[in-house]
Amino acid sequence: MREDFARALTRAAGGIELTREDIITLLQALPGEEETKLFELADRVRQENFGDEVHLRGIIEFSNYCRNDCHYCGLRRSNKEIQRYRIPLEEIVDTAKYAAELGYGTIVLQAGEDPYYSGEELAEMIRKVKESGNFAVTVCVGERSRKDYELMKEAGADRYLLKHETADPALFAKLRPGTSLAERIKRLQWLREIGFQVGSGNMVGLPGQTVETLADDILLLKELDVEMAGIGPFIPHDQTPLRDCSKGDLKQTLKTLAVARLVLPQTHLPATTAIGTLHPEGRKMALACGANVIMPNLSPAGYRQMYQIYPEKAGSKENADESHEKITSLVKEVGRHISKGRGDSPKEQFKNRPAR
Ligand code: SAM
Numbered sequence: 001m002r003e004d005f006a007r008a009l010t011r012a013a014g015g016i017e018l019t020r021e022d023i024i025t026l027l028q029a030l031p032g033e034e035e036t037k038l039f040e041l042a043d044r045v046r047q048e049n050f051g052d053e054v055h056l057r058g059i060i061e062f063s064n065y066c067r068n069d070c071h072y073c074g075l076r077r078s079n080k081e082i083q084r085y086r087i088p089l090e091e092i093v094d095t096a097k098y099a100a101e102l103g104y105g106t107i108v109l110q111a112g113e114d115p116y117y118s119g120e121e122l123a124e125m126i127r128k129v130k131e132s133g134n135f136a137v138t139v140c141v142g143e144r145s146r147k148d149y150e151l152m153k154e155a156g157a158d159r160y161l162l163k164h165e166t167a168d169p170a171l172f173a174k175l176r177p178g179t180s181l182a183e184r185i186k187r188l189q190w191l192r193e194i195g196f197q198v199g200s201g202n203m204v205g206l207p208g209q210t211v212e213t214l215a216d217d218i219l220l221l222k223e224l225d226v227e228m229a230g231i232g233p234f235i236p237h238d239q240t241p242l243r244d245c246s247k248g249d250l251k252q253t254l255k256t257l258a259v260a261r262l263v264l265p266q267t268h269l270p271a272t273t274a275i276g277t278l279h280p281e282g283r284k285m286a287l288a289c290g291a292n293v294i295m296p297n298l299s300p301a302g303y304r305q306m307y308q309i310y311p312e313k314a315g316s317k318e319n320a321d322e323s324h325e326k327i328t329s330l331v332k333e334v335g336r337h338i339s340k341g342r343g344d345s346p347k348e349q350f351k352n353r354p355a356r
């Protein structure tokens with residue numbers, strides 16, 4: 001093991017704050033002993049902070065319309081090849097009721113940035129979903145006005161997921177035309193002020209990204225003090241300008257996840273659908289490198305093929321039952337168990353939430 005790597009790992013193991021240099025060093029763990037030790041430590045830190053519980057967050061992808069044109073995403077507005085849909089409210093509520101029967105503690109309402117929905121309509125959707133079961137609700141609908149976020153919170157939303165995508169402002173502006181990293185971060189701060197449990201995160205393997213960018217991603221997540229961080233590989237989509245780029249590297253994604261676990265010991269980290277798409281064992285590997293959350297797809301089967309943010313998205317050929325079954329057996333296979341709680345952040349200010 002290289003000396004500087006061993007030093008950074010010892011600092012992490014001793015709970016000493018890692019410098020940017022340490023993070024860069026750890027992100028470059030070499031195959032063999034360095035990777036093994038990094039993954040073992042991340043797994044231990046996950047165990048110490050969250051035990052062996054895995055939290056399930058059931059996602060309902062309720063609209064694939066999007067006003068944005070992100071270069072990496074299949075839902076971008078310039079993609080004329082996909083059929084667009086919006087799931088009627090009654091069907092969303094029925095799905096939520098079904099999730100309640102399956103014992104889900106969190107529902108994630110996700111969509112493209114769809115201006116069809118006013119803040120009031122989103123609030124109504126949240127209220128109806130909250131009435132359908134004893135859930136925490138996470139909303140993931142992109143950049144909206146502060147007023148809209150306030151309406152969602154008043155309607156009972158508990159968490160908001162807005163990935164910063166990349167901490168490199170120039171890369172962000174290039175890949176997300178018409179938007180800026182500064183505006184994204186401003187919204188993450190609003191969400192915090194409004195009282196949400198805040199989730200963010202980034203993709204690994206975006207063209208133009210460096211290991212320094214990944215270190216800055218992790219440092220930004222730390223600065224934002226997020227309660228959840230989704231870190232998954234970039235997967236190219238044929239109907240986007242990034243169609244010919246390479247996909248994110250599996251090992252680099254696992255290393256980024258592991259280092260994030262060391263820097264953010266109390267943050268929920270999902271084994272993402274994207275890593276499960278990249279490799280059939282990807283989610284299991286992620287669970288062994290610091291992850292403690294999985295987000296099974298609960299969208300009604302008929303809509304799934306149309307929510308292709310990237311191709312062959314894991315679960316897109318299943319129904320909700322099959323996705324649930326698959327994830328529960330995966331959790332058992334790795335010797336962990338599914339949490340019966342809502343899986344709120346362990347931070348003091350989010351404790352004493354109503355029991356389920
Ligand atoms: N529209 C909202 C937004 O962008 O925040 C929420 C939905 S968006 C489809 C959810 C996430 O999908 C994004 O945060 C992004 O990280 C991820 N995503 C989009 N295209 C991707 C790709 N090609 N590979 C991996 N992840 C992708």
Ligand code: SF4
Pocket residue numbers: 066067068069070073074075076077111112113142309
């Ligand atoms: Fe729209 Fe989100 Fe896809 Fe960007 S990542 S095109 S905002 S759905």
